[in-house]
Amino acid sequence: MYSHEVLEHFLHPRHVGTIEDPSGFGQAGGGERCPDDLAYIWIRVADGRIVEIRHKTLGCPVAIAASSVTCEMALGKTLAEALAITPEAVIAALGGVPERKANSTVAPKALRAAIMQALDRNGQAEQQDASTD
Amino acid sequence: MREPPILDAQSIRADFPILQRRVGDKPLIYFDNAATTHKPRQVLRTIETFYTTYNANVHRSPHTLGLEATELYEQAHENVARFIGAADAREIVFVRNSTEAINLVAYSLLSGENERLRLQEGDQVVVTVMEHHSDLVPWQRVCAQAGATLKVIDIRDDGTLDMEQLSAALTERTRLVCCAHGSNVLGTINPVQEIGRLAHQAGALFLVDGAQSVPHMPVDVKQIGCDFLAFSGHKMLAPMDIGVLYGKRELLQEMSPFLYGGEMVADVTLTGATWKEPPWKFEAGTANVCGGIALGGATDLRTGQHLEGAVDYLERISMAQVRAHERALTRHALQGLRDMERVRVYGPLDADRRGGILAFAVEGSDAHLVAHLLNDEGIAVRAGGLCAYPLADRLGVAGTVRASFYIYNTEDEVDRFLEVLEDIVRCRLL
Ligand SMILES: Cc1ncc(COP(=O)(O)O)c(C=O)c1O
Numbered sequence: 001m002y003s004h005e006v007l008e009h010f011l012h013p014r015h016v017g018t019i020e021d022p023s024g025f026g027q028a029g030g031g032e033r034c035p036d037d038l039a040y041i042w043i044r045v046a047d048g049r050i051v052e053i054r055h056k057t058l059g060c061p062v063a064i065a066a067s068s069v070t071c072e073m074a075l076g077k078t079l080a081e082a083l084a085i086t087p088e089a090v091i092a093a094l095g096g097v098p099e100r101k102a103n104s105t106v107a108p109k110a111l112r113a114a115i116m117q118a119l120d121r122n123g124q125a126e127q128q129d130a131s132t133d
Numbered sequence: 134m135r136e137p138p139i140l141d142a143q144s145i146r147a148d149f150p151i152l153q154r155r156v157g158d159k160p161l162i163y164f165d166n167a168a169t170t171h172k173p174r175q176v177l178r179t180i181e182t183f184y185t186t187y188n189a190n191v192h193r194s195p196h197t198l199g200l201e202a203t204e205l206y207e208q209a210h211e212n213v214a215r216f217i218g219a220a221d222a223r224e225i226v227f228v229r230n231s232t233e234a235i236n237l238v239a240y241s242l243l244s245g246e247n248e249r250l251r252l253q254e255g256d257q258v259v260v261t262v263m264e265h266h267s268d269l270v271p272w273q274r275v276c277a278q279a280g281a282t283l284k285v286i287d288i289r290d291d292g293t294l295d296m297e298q299l300s301a302a303l304t305e306r307t308r309l310v311c312c313a314h315g316s317n318v319l320g321t322i323n324p325v326q327e328i329g330r331l332a333h334q335a336g337a338l339f340l341v342d343g344a345q346s347v348p349h350m351p352v353d354v355k356q357i358g359c360d361f362l363a364f365s366g367h368k369m370l371a372p373m374d375i376g377v378l379y380g381k382r383e384l385l386q387e388m389s390p391f392l393y394g395g396e397m398v399a400d401v402t403l404t405g406a407t408w409k410e411p412p413w414k415f416e417a418g419t420a421n422v423c424g425g426i427a428l429g430g431a432t433d434l435r436t437g438q439h440l441e442g443a444v445d446y447l448e449r450i451s452m453a454q455v456r457a458h459e460r461a462l463t464r465h466a467l468q469g470l471r472d473m474e475r476v477r478v479y480g481p482l483d484a485d486r487r488g489g490i491l492a493f494a495v496e497g498s499d500a501h502l503v504a505h506l507l508n509d510e511g512i513a514v515r516a517g518g519l520c521a522y523p524l525a526d527r528l529g530v531a532g533t534v535r536a537s538f539y540i541y542n543t544e545d546e547v548d549r550f551l552e553v554l555e556d557i558v559r560c561r562l563l
Contacts, residue, residue, distance in 0.1 A: 001501065001504070001516075002501055002502075002505055007505065010502075034531060060499040060502070060531075061499055061501065098501050098516075098532075099517050099518055100517065100522065101501075
């Protein structure tokens, strides 16, 4: 059965939406058993911290609740801290998920991709800054 | 028009206190009977009587209570033997549940002192894709340890077993065929008599997982001709933690024990031990004596009245009536589910070929979510992989919702379930 947390986040997902001109964007799909789960995550970074985060998620209640909780966990964290958010941590925050549903927590993967893009862009920007010097 | 009811469900319901419960502000509709069933007052009274009058350890304590508890416990074995048509009580081993019964056979065959009853490298064990994990995982483990191969028989598109594939799979190296009598997902009732005949023709032993059949229909081990039958008391009105392994007497005689320790030994020295006769050599340690009596029933030695066990309760109704009642409910529910848009039912569509178990999926929706929405209306069902993940994979479905019936369910409850489900499918899911 779904935990109280899963139902709560599924029925009232937090941080839904998109960010115009984000610092980073990432997406991730479901694994072997949940090919339909899909999460998009946008982040805005300032001073090395995630100051805004939005997601759009398609899929089962676990996928949607996981995106909601992942965003809650990531907001305000440094990029390094946010990179450390694992599916296991999200599942724990959700109070557990039913059998064979662990793969539906796709949001941490999408977040990781968004962070990598932000770091990448930041690196390129620094390089550009350096080359214009 | 409605058929007249086969059972007097209302008077049966009065025996089950839990059915008066409400879930939130809704009356409970309990459709999770394949997971476990409720217990009637008669069985609860037997449990109380045991602990208030007879509680003692069996086969060891030389005092009145110990002797009386032993007598009741042995009677319970006899009653269970009669219930499944076994030749005698020595063929009835009380275990915790079906899972332990199957593990008993598996580990006994793995470590058998008797070569004839030991799995050898290159041997084959045959199971089906519709097995519950309990009748699959032990064989995976034991085959891996013995160097034996595990052959899995597929189903046909209609959810019945592929008998041709089974027949072709049997070789002279096949030592054992294991098969669920009733599938806990598809509801399919397998032709165990025919499977047993094929297994024996190939010189193999035949184990029937009766967890979903013994509670629901007449099952006679002599008629089936199986070597082993496993089932769980908690799925047939008895408490949890009491189950049964039936084994043919000659086999139990020759097989090695599964658990070792007290109670199961005839003699022990510092260097070794010998075993009691079956069934006791397979009942190591203190047994669930009360559970056994609550399953099989026994005579109240102090009043001469009968302490009713689950088996007595079912026999009073008659297993043929139990089956007929569930078949009528299943037919009714099947009709309603088949008419519902976006709902897909798994397993045979003919109620004569299936038990009272209906697993279905709602297209584009999540099984756990449907179960939650049903629960909001007081309807208890199961959802997910149903302890048969390989079967879910075979069906290509992430999870199903399962409604399963028993003697105290009514056609009105099925109607309410169909009405709520229809509303969920139409209005409450995307
Ligand atoms: C077909 C089948 N076999 C075995 C089992 C295992 O029963 P238990 O959990 O009582 O050991 C079940 C229970 O769900 C079942 O449905």
